[in-house]
Amino acid sequence: MDIKVAYGDKVKAIRKKQNVSQEKLAELADLDRTYISDIENGKRNVSIETVFKIANALDKPMVSFFEF
């Protein structure tokens, strides 16, 4: 169980369900586009402030990203 991969999968799933591009998500969350790409591919160990930003950008509570 790799938490980075699990989290990245969640972000991708929720983003796709809302038909948002990585580029748009990056803009909404005020993060770099290439960083969103890395996150979704399980390559980055993001901080809780980043998790918080992405959760707000996708209008979801933080817990949504940690229900496995």
Add this chain to the structure above:
Amino acid sequence: MDIKVAYGDKVKAIRKKQNVSQEKLAELADLDRTYISDIENGKRNVSIETVFKIANALDKPMVSFFEF
């Protein structure tokens, strides 16, 4: 709403309920004792791998730390 403070408060509350010292938690989670202190005081922006380690050390699911 500061996510660092909210998370730190959760860690402290759950740890105290289990009668575990910061020192013991640090040992269980394989983290530095002074870092646990900083986290509980809302001073550090921890990564999800660290959240994961602390959750496991306290035998709680990750979501427990993000229910506000």
Add this chain to the structure above:
DNA sequence: ATGTAGACTCTAGTCGACA
């Protein structure tokens, strides 16, 4: 629109010491 690579800055996380 996405993945990756490289170079960069700032901070996460460690550690020793003292209150």
Add this chain to the structure above:
DNA sequence: ATGTCGACTAGAGTCTACA
């Protein structure tokens, strides 16, 4: 047993460029 300080190394997060 906890808080804080200072110095350190590893890695978070940015940005440009190319496929």
